[in-house]
Amino acid sequence: MGGVTMRTRRVRARLRGWGGVGAMAAVCALALALVLMLPWARSGGAAVPGRGGGKVAAASQAADAACKDPEKQTLSPSSADGPTIAAIKARQGEKRKLIVGVDQNSYRWGYRDPNNTGAALEGFDIDLVHRIAQDILGDPDAVQFKAIPTNQRVPAVQEGRVDMVVRTMTISCSRLDDVAFSAPYFKTGQQVLAPKSSKITGYDATLAKSKVCSAAGSTANTRLADDEKAGRLGAGVDIATTVPNQLDCLVRLQLGEVDAVVTDGALAASQAAQDPTVELKGAPFTTEYYGVAMKKDADDLVRRVNQILVQYRANGWQASYDTWLSATLGSDATTSRPPAPQYLRTS
Template sequence: MAAACAVTAALVLLPLAHATPDTAPGVPARGPAQAAAAAPAAPWVLADTCQDPEASLRPSDVDGSAIARIKAAGKLVAGVDQNSFRWGYRNQTAEGGRLDGFDIDLVKAIAKDILGDENAVIYRAIPTSQRVPALQEGRVDIVVRTMTINCKRLEDVAFSTAYFEAGQQVLAPKGSPITGYDASLKGKRICVAAGSTAESALKAQSYGSVPVTVANQLDCLVRLQLHEVDGIITDNALAAGQAAQDPSVRLVGSPFTREFYGVAMNKDASDLVRRVNKVLENYRAGGNDSPWMRAYLKHLQPVLPGVTAPPPPKYRDG
């Protein structure tokens, strides 16, 4: 299933960095935010019911009950993915096939701040559909798993400030008649992960497609390779990694949403939310030499070029 990254990275740059494959050569590469901003008005975008869902609690390093519990346990329990290339995945080139990726580096920074040891982590791989229940049931302390902040989820969990910007886009085989999130989806089997933003998008506007729902987003790529579905809708940041794994697929059309990833936590863990926001302040600091930028260059820049900075934090009163 996986292909050599050196070969596939070049193949994914053009469809991700440019909204359409006929963009004039020589135009500087853009990240997901710039591509979404430059794209024509989308036929449908996610509509949130609350104001500024990305606004989080102001940062603090004061311990509360959630932090005290983590310190007493001596471990931070983190819900992550182990199948999202470049984000959270088993790196078979590393010793023991350890977990690696942009999200994993952020988990380590949080553990380092709270417990003084970046390795004081219990990683629990959880499917997309179990991210919220895992927090509500206390199975994990945090979820760092390309999880979009939105109003619906804020009813069930708390979020940190945003640490990455992405957008929903269509992934399809090269040569497919699918041109994007539009009428070309009619009659096509389109795969989405349960509980994902993509699932909400298809429920709101399917364009006559046949939704196919799976527990884990990577299952969509497997189904596409087995010709069980005709396309995938997911975050373009995730899709870039999938295209790097399989050069027979590509991103088509333009991103049709603008959304932000955050660290998710239990709604009652306000001290932990504030502490993670403090970690993120330090993680973003330093410009091109910030821990955030070093993690981006290490993990994401080969498949997701043109991103120049993290999204700025938003805070709410209180």
């Protein structure tokens, strides 16, 4: 534990002078990560159980073979109520809220700004949640937010702990076996995050002999596992380090325990904004789309969210982008806008 304390002090020293949200967010993330790291320290630094391995890669590849254009596998829009929406509206009193799984540690996406009174959740994903609540319940604040880690997004939906997840969640073929998705609301791609001083230049041979961190249950983790199994990773790349949340990877990077992070470029850009010593390395090497995840049989809710997204893309999406993401992704939102939706799922 003494070694961890000393590393904490060194990282805090690096953070001095940041000011504002970046410093406080990183320090909070560090505290969380250190708690999570205790069992690793006791077990000699073993990886988190559940890291994508051969079975995960095989399942992903099998799903991908039977699935094309996952972002199009959704239902056509409708404003009609159905049994799922009726059940939400039937909640009484303080319980008459939309229950939504979100992140509270992703800067600019879903996070608590300690500089704001009350430190309410805010960000690009949170704006969308408020719009959905306004449409379904007539009140943008009729929301019960549930903070869930990356690797719990699918179970939270399947087990009914939430009505939906709005948490930078990529629509993928393998996930379509477990949950239903809305049409896309954001476009991104996997990228590498590493120290500015690093020799790493992207998702290429410069990763050789590096330790790479990813979040368990993420598309980045699946891609790394697939590429490792297929022999596409550089020599000696170690992908054993996985964490429950993407932001935990940034802390591991700050502690010098890994050499790089692989995650969505949109998230990596926000993490780089929190730590001026790291940067995105290379261009995105995948194309991915974020969607709202719901239960597979919640057809009326999926259709309703798709109807809301039609309106939101026309009036609301750009304003939210300008507020939260233009500072990290640039004022031109062209590359982040999702394509015109297609609704290929019929039942």
